[in-house]
Amino acid sequence: MTEFTFETDAQHAPYNLAYLVDDRSYCYHRFDVDPAHDDGVVDPDTGRRDAPPDFGARRRAVVAFYGHRCGRCAARVDTGSDGDAEVAYLFSVADEDQDSWALRTLVAVCEPCYDLLSTDCTDRIGGFGDAYRRAPQFPAWTGDPRVAVERLPLTGREVWFSDQLRERVAVEGPTGESVNADAAADACLARSTPAAVAVALNEALVADERGPLSTATRRLSDQWESLADRERDAYEQRAVDAETVVGGGFEPCIDLQRA
Template sequence: MHVSHATDRTIAPYNTAYLRDDRTHLYEEYDIDRARDSGAVCPETGERDAPHDVSARREAILSFYGHRCGRCLSPIVATSVDADAELGYVYSLADAGGTDDGDRDDGRDRWALENLVAVCESCYEVCSIEDPDRLDVFESAYQDAQQFPQWLGDPRVAVERIPLSGRELWVREQLATRSGDLPSVDPEPRSNSKSVNERVAETACLARETPAKTAISFGEQLAADAWQPMPTEQRLTERWEALEDCDRASYERRAADWRTLVESSFVPARR
């Protein structure tokens, strides 16, 4: 998605849903019990599970986000008999981090509407898998997620997927060379935070430890390059295709697995 350069870049690129983030009306509209925001506790095991009205919460959040993924903006639906339709998922921000002292929240308010983001299946996996060595748990759906989040997506899930193909690794390196021109959406960050969702961006396991504003800016530059009507230089897609076969094969080998990426320092080792 190409965004006009006339946009005020001093304002964080929240989507329409996030700009109007008062979700209190959804509780009454969808008959949701706020007392169940922390979920339900099994009387036998004591484990916390989803509340009984989880379906209503899912419907409310999907509607609130206009039936679009909060990360990649792709259309999603609640239910469908069409096998080609993208089903909508609900991701809880309570799963991405803990309290300010680093402790996990143990499910408290996990199902509160203000903590939920509508996402597609692929982006749900990008945000929720915790161990890169267990990517095959959900088979390969995560590979269909866009490498970069959309500029107008919800910044709280604006994470950059690890490039697992040679072309994606090459593209990111090309965009990184333009880092001096990256637009700033937070020119004077608060002393306690480098970006609007630094913790989420750092804890999503398939994301680089990249501030959300940088990941969004990379995506915007990629979109701008693709939409440029008369480029002064070859577009990235054309330049990639113009590379020698040996160069492309080299990138494919470097991006073959997670450990190779870490060892080559393209991905920071997880702390």
């Protein structure tokens, strides 16, 4: 059995340079983005803070900064109508409304990952479709660790995979609040798994699917299919019901009273 060990410090591998490069100031001039609108604009009638007038330029800047890849799952994203890429959305990791539209706080994500990250109460789940179901269960190592959240398991197969993968992953490094904690806490479809652990689970899954086969080992997908019906049913009972966000053994990262 292969054991994966990663540092929990987000400043080290396996994370990519999109997060490590903090200075995005050059993007303001290159894409004609006005820093005066980093707080967005306030609607005088409703008092709500809305997107800045140069939203399009900001989206182009952030998507280009992330190499036209989703900051969570690394799927191809684009601001146009490219049929091979997901539509790019902007997700803000700002602590509050202040600077919520600053380029340094924005992450380019695909629609499924945006749906996962932005659904902050149960009443909104499925309000605009079920794109969140297409969001991978685990984040890619090439993404931004601030949004490296683990999606709640929606099927028995995902529950079983998660259990099996956790037996293969060992994480070493300093303890403390994970860099993805805020995003996980605000997404009722996410688990508060530390970013390094979530990434390591994905790496273990990829290694299992792509690793060499032998007579002694089988891929997890094959092992799942070989389980007895009663065993698969037991795992299905632990899967999350997305309409209620309740699943045996899995506590969603949400104060249910808020929902």
